[in-house]
Amino acid sequence: MARNVTGTCHICGNYGKLTFEHVPPKKAFNDRPIIRGVFEKFQNMTPGEKVQGKIEQKGSGGHTLCPKCNNDTGSYYGSDFIEWTYQNYYLIKTLSEIESNYTYKIYPLRVIKQIITMFFSTNGDAFRKAHPDLVKFVLDQNMKYLKPSIRIFTFLVDGEYSRHTGIVSSGNIVTGKITVMSEIAIFPVGYLMTINSDPPDERLTEITHFSRYGYDDLQQISLNMNKLPISYFLPGDYRTRDEIMEDYYRNIEDGLSTDFF
Numbered sequence: 001m002a003r004n005v006t007g008t009c010h011i012c013g014n015y016g017k018l019t020f021e022h023v024p025p026k027k028a029f030n031d032r033p034i035i036r037g038v039f040e041k042f043q044n045m046t047p048g049e050k051v052q053g054k055i056e057q058k059g060s061g062g063h064t065l066c067p068k069c070n071n072d073t074g075s076y077y078g079s080d081f082i083e084w085t086y087q088n089y090y091l092i093k094t095l096s097e098i099e100s101n102y103t104y105k106i107y108p109l110r111v112i113k114q115i116i117t118m119f120f121s122t123n124g125d126a127f128r129k130a131h132p133d134l135v136k137f138v139l140d141q142n143m144k145y146l147k148p149s150i151r152i153f154t155f156l157v158d159g160e161y162s163r164h165t166g167i168v169s170s171g172n173i174v175t176g177k178i179t180v181m182s183e184i185a186i187f188p189v190g191y192l193m194t195i196n197s198d199p200p201d202e203r204l205t206e207i208t209h210f211s212r213y214g215y216d217d218l219q220q221i222s223l224n225m226n227k228l229p230i231s232y233f234l235p236g237d238y239r240t241r242d243e244i245m246e247d248y249y250r251n252i253e254d255g256l257s258t259d260f261f
Helices: 067-094 108-122 125-130 132-139 208-212 241-254
Strands: 005-008 015-022 034-036 054-056 061-065 099-106 150-158 161-171 178-186 189-195 219-229
Touching: 015 067, 061 067, 061 108, 067 099, 067 108, 067 132, 067 150, 067 189, 067 219, 099 108, 108 125, 108 132, 108 150, 108 161, 108 178, 108 189, 108 208, 125 132, 150 178, 150 208
Parallel strands: 034 161, 150 219
Antiparallel strands: 005 015, 015 061, 034 054, 099 219, 150 189, 161 178, 178 189
């Protein structure tokens, strides 16, 4: 039996019945149990032991959108976002190098509007209130261009784990750089949105320019895509497990904190 959930829609702000929104859409390989939230301390695991996380049985998502916002965005953007995802699935399955230039045939504006819709679901009511321009962007199928403060990046997810976060701030103690971001990462594609910030990793591929096309513009777009692992719970962290352990032991030798390990 379907749950009767009420609350505030993450997009329009109306209070009432909420529908379950798969993030990403169910047909974009989000129709099966996923492992999410890899919070375990690696140093307590035996060699070869698999990392465990929270298993979400029906895929990733939640009761976040009212029926109208769910139906409208799904009908406007859903099928074309799924097609983009299938093309990335083909790429990650055939990719032999660390990175590859690949030409997609997609509706770029529809793809990025679905991505923004997904970020509404992973963030709370404060995100909607802080970004009324993004509310207009996803509800008006023909609206083009994101504000310069909003940038969208993508990557191929290397592995079976997933990671979703709302808006967080992350600092690099070496460079002093602060990144304000939100992330959605589930096989085969991950997305990261930054706000007034540069990306946390130069290997991410920026697709903010998708917003400059028209709703009916079918385009061939070449992107240089990287496969990046999801090995830890921190957003924007694309280290392998071995790299994480190297940093952990280096911190021990240097007398630094290991609280995040």
